[in-house]
Amino acid sequence: MSHETYELKAEARERVGKGSSRELRRNGLIPAVIYGDKQSPVSIVLNTNEVTKRIHAGGFMTTIATIDVDGKKIKVLPKDYQLDPVRDFTMHVDFLRVSGNTQVTVEIPVHFVNEGKSPGLKSGGVLNIVRHEVEVHCPADAIPEAITVDLNGLKVGDSVHISAVTLPKNVTPVIADRDFTIATIVAPAGGVSETEAEAEGTPEA
Known part of the structure; x- marks a missing residue:
């Protein structure tokens, strides 16, 4: 709650x-x-x-x-x-x-963790949040406080879909017909700097 x-x-x-x-x-x-x-x-x-x-x-x-x-x-x-x-x-x-048995539809805020463990963000990439909240069906007496998205290991170009998120028991997304995107890691507007690109071992964006 x-x-x-x-x-x-x-x-x-x-x-x-x-x-x-x-x-x-x-x-x-x-x-x-x-x-x-x-x-x-x-x-x-x-x-x-x-x-x-x-x-x-x-x-x-x-x-x-x-x-x-x-x-x-x-x-x-x-x-x-x-x-x-x-x-x-x-x-x-x-x-x-x-x-006790009432099912409700609510919008749950999305919280992101482990930003410091994302190579994409450390190299200057930007977290592009597609959904700040996710609408779910759940029991009225067990509404989650937040949906947690782990950014550990994500690189520039990676996306987080709802299928990658562990939802609490009896909590299901309202959108059930597709694996929708919650966030992506994109290159910064000016591209990745030469120093950062060398550190990543990738050509300049």
Whole structure:
């Protein structure tokens, strides 16, 4: 999991509509909806500052939360949220109900390790990241914090495909019909310098 689980206090929301939403926001609250798990959607209101703080802390979309709706606790995973484009405060959030066997689709950040052990990068090559995140299917209670890509031994011209990455148990890429590229190591724009080329034992790029 990206972050430890947390709890948000909420109240059931009876009036739904643009006018009531504006009134809520003026009072420091935001409308939200909890749906899924074969149950009726529940409209709620949350404290704007609490939710915005969680969004800016990172890992919001990959961390399970508990929402206390007037004393009833519901486990959820945020699925979507809207920010005001001008003032950067949260306007609305959609939450998905989750249980132990819920499968979810989430985007997991990619972390790269062993840059110092890549001959291509040491000779001046550049890591060209094709995908900063990979969308996966996984159990809601076992969302990976990150996907780790090992750059050890990679040379200029080498690529890292999803097949080269060890994914945790029960985690599968959404794109299943091709071995897609996560990153490549490319020559720098000006080519590899003569000194670096000699050190590598290769002709100048």
